[in-house]
Amino acid sequence: MRVTVIDYKAGNLTSVLKALRHLGAEVEVTDSDLGMVAAAERIVLPGVGHFAATHRLDASGLTLAIRAAIARGVPFLGICVGMQWLYAGSTEEPNQPGLGQFLQTCARFPDGPEKVPHVGWNSLKVHADSRLLAGVEDGEYVYFTHSYRAPVTTNTAATTDYIETFAAAVESGNVMGVQFHPEKSGETGLMILRNFLALEPAEAAC
Amino acid sequence: MLTKRIIACLDVDAGRVVKGIQFVDIVDAGDPAELAARHASEGADEIVLLDITATHEGRATLLETVRHTARMLFVPFAVGGGIRSAHDAEQVFDAGADKVSVNSAALADPTLIETIGRSFGAQAVIVAIDARRDPEAADPVRDAQVFVQGGRKPAGRRVVEWAREAEARGAGEILLTSMDADGTRTGFDCALTAAVSQAVGIPVIASGGAGTVAHFTEVFAAGKADAALAASIFHFGVSSARSLKQGLAAAGVSVRLPC
Numbered sequence: 001m002r003v004t005v006i007d008y009k010a011g012n013l014t015s016v017l018k019a020l021r022h023l024g025a026e027v028e029v030t031d032s033d034l035g036m037v038a039a040a041e042r043i044v045l046p047g048v049g050h051f052a053a054t055h056r057l058d059a060s061g062l063t064l065a066i067r068a069a070i071a072r073g074v075p076f077l078g079i080c081v082g083m084q085w086l087y088a089g090s091t092e093e094p095n096q097p098g099l100g101q102f103l104q105t106c107a108r109f110p111d112g113p114e115k116v117p118h119v120g121w122n123s124l125k126v127h128a129d130s131r132l133l134a135g136v137e138d139g140e141y142v143y144f145t146h147s148y149r150a151p152v153t154t155n156t157a158a159t160t161d162y163i164e165t166f167a168a169a170v171e172s173g174n175v176m177g178v179q180f181h182p183e184k185s186g187e188t189g190l191m192i193l194r195n196f197l198a199l200e201p202a203e204a205a206c
Numbered sequence: 207m208l209t210k211r212i213i214a215c216l217d218v219d220a221g222r223v224v225k226g227i228q229f230v231d232i233v234d235a236g237d238p239a240e241l242a243a244r245h246a247s248e249g250a251d252e253i254v255l256l257d258i259t260a261t262h263e264g265r266a267t268l269l270e271t272v273r274h275t276a277r278m279l280f281v282p283f284a285v286g287g288g289i290r291s292a293h294d295a296e297q298v299f300d301a302g303a304d305k306v307s308v309n310s311a312a313l314a315d316p317t318l319i320e321t322i323g324r325s326f327g328a329q330a331v332i333v334a335i336d337a338r339r340d341p342e343a344a345d346p347v348r349d350a351q352v353f354v355q356g357g358r359k360p361a362g363r364r365v366v367e368w369a370r371e372a373e374a375r376g377a378g379e380i381l382l383t384s385m386d387a388d389g390t391r392t393g394f395d396c397a398l399t400a401a402v403s404q405a406v407g408i409p410v411i412a413s414g415g416a417g418t419v420a421h422f423t424e425v426f427a428a429g430k431a432d433a434a435l436a437a438s439i440f441h442f443g444v445s446s447a448r449s450l451k452q453g454l455a456a457a458g459v460s461v462r463l464p465c
Contacts, residue, residue, distance in 0.1 A: 010327070011325075011326050011327045011330065012299045012300075012304070012326055012330070014276075014299065014300060014301075014302050015276075015302065015304055018276065018277070018302065019280060022278075022280075048326075048327040048329055048330070049326070049327035049328075049329075050327075115407050115408065115409060115432065116407060117328075117329065117378070117408065117409075118208065119329065119378070119379065119408075119409045119432070120208050120209060120210075120211050120251070120409070120432065120433070121208075121209050121211065121251055121462045122207065122208045122209065123207060141209065141462040143251075143281070143282060145329040145378070146329075161207060162208050183280065184280065184281060184282050184304060185280070185281075186246065186280055186281055187280075189280060190280060
């Protein structure tokens with residue numbers, strides 16, 4: 001189970017790498033190696049912090065390389081900001097476009113009596129036949145820490161309620177994202193990462 | 207629904223846990239990794255490792271301890287004690303911590319909060335505040351005095367204004383310890399916790415004074431706490447995070463129950 005983790009200098013990768021290795025994955029990390037992405041079997045884009053950090057993906061050419069890998073059928077998992085990057089963009093940094101795999105825009109939770117950021121363990125409502133969330137039951141808890149969130153759409157794989165209902169996970173074919181941190185979500189999180197690692201790259205489309 | 211967090215705290219000196227629950231069937235009750243894993247499996251939502259070693263040699267031991275503890279831990283893991291610079295923080299993150307807790311160093315140089323937050327994200331920075339009510343102040347609670355150096359020296363700051371500054375500088379959470387309540391086992395300082403929690407928009411972790419399950423229920427309701435630190439309660443009262451959470455659930459508090 002080989003997995004390529006993209007480092008774009010948005011926070012610390014240690015926990016993600018640790019969890020993937022714990023599950024038996026052969027992990028390689030790159031912040032610029034386009035050849036590695038071209039040969040990737042699976043790609044994980046972690047990320048905590050600011051959406052603006054994703055500009056490094058454009059600057060290094062990784063955005064195009066990841067787009068090509070996704071088109072080849074390589075399973076892709078974005079975590080937290082890495083999930084938000086799959087959308088058209090985020091109001092956190094309006095001048096920085098996302099990958100545009102999903103057409104909506106991420107935005108900050110509305111102001112109100114509830115605290116923002118949303119920090120802590122919250123429950124999932126699992127939708128549809130998600131491959132990523134196979135075996136995860138409604139009501140299982142995962143760990144969140146974020147101020148921006150994606151809207152609920154037909155591609156939403158799970159929702160969570162905080163202030164409103166938002167997309168906790170998204171999935172369309174081989175493209176997946178989770179707003180929460182599976183690497184910090186105990187056994188439920190490990191199960192989700194295990195599901196991802198079990199996905200095989202599709203045959204090359206050419 | 208977002209649950210209230212129970213955070214298990216391990217005080218570590220020279221790589222060994224010096225306080226904390228001694229589970230009956232645990233091989234080595236002083237091993238932080240073993241205790242952290244046990245707390246996590248018993249339902250603790252998060253683990254805080256507090257380094258009480260002050261020596262330089264102790265820092266190297268700490269990093270080894272953090273690495274060792276983080277290895278098999280898959281819940282959020284925070285480390286505090288003696289983090290004086292962005293470099294110190296970076297070493298602790300590289301060793302496997304998800305968050306660092308800064309206290310005295312942030313008071314000495316508040317820009318430390320921004321520096322760490324810029325590199326690792328605001329969610330990774332906990333500002334720990336030790337406060338004692340000031341009976342001579344116009345508002346003894348909101349104007350509680352902030353202390354540094356493990357509560358030995360007044361910092362010349364008031365709790366609410368310092369918490370607000372910490373938030374403005376990018377702190378992700380506040381860990382608020384009531385020095386009046388700490389060690390008493392007579393309950394958290396709910397008024398102090400509520401004053402700070404309502405003054406900021408970031409989560410507040412209450413600490414100091416826990417003795418019974420009811421104390422946690424009170425600090426989540428009247429104290430408006432988002433999370434609470436459980437340390438000596440595991441010594442003297444409630445036996446585990448599991449029994450604490452079962453008690454909280456029975457009292458109607460939303461918590462994540464362990465499997």
